[in-house]
Amino acid sequence: MLGYGDRRRSHSEVCTLFNEAHPKRPIVRSTVTKIVAKFQAAGHVRDLPKSGRPPVPENTQLDVMFKIIPIQQLAKWASILILVTHRFVLIAFQHVIYFQYLKVQLEAIGKLNASNAVENQGPIKEDEETNGRGSQKDKLVHTKKIRKKSNG
Numbered sequence: 001m002l003g004y005g006d007r008r009r010s011h012s013e014v015c016t017l018f019n020e021a022h023p024k025r026p027i028v029r030s031t032v033t034k035i036v037a038k039f040q041a042a043g044h045v046r047d048l049p050k051s052g053r054p055p056v057p058e059n060t061q062l063d064v065m066f067k068i069i070p071i072q073q074l075a076k077w078a079s080i081l082i083l084v085t086h087r088f089v090l091i092a093f094q095h096v097i098y099f100q101y102l103k104v105q106l107e108a109i110g111k112l113n114a115s116n117a118v119e120n121q122g123p124i125k126e127d128e129e130t131n132g133r134g135s136q137k138d139k140l141v142h143t144k145k146i147r148k149k150s151n152g
Helices: 011-021 029-042 059-083 086-092 096-120 136-142
Strands: none
Touching: 011 029
């Protein structure tokens, strides 16, 4: 509206022309000034984007993000696989696998020791020294002297 043909109009002339064309929605001269300043700054009269991060990325930005994310996931998994240690596995699975492994190993050792004891030594004899506990070591570990206080 400012320039049409060879003629250039002032802001007040543009305001009166717009108000004649749209009497139900009148504007003032400052509105025309703001619109002209916006057009000169951005090259269009649409609302300018707000400063800061946009709330929704454009399609081209989404395409770039989708290309980057799988690479980040791959890098993350590679670093995890390289740095996996026994301790990490125990923490990750809350020791369940480790305890199951120990249980199987202890059962196997117990069966092996029991079969070796039966084959090599025969049944455990109750001796007077061991007091029916099975070995001298058990007797030494489990016996304690208790002194009773005498009254008087």
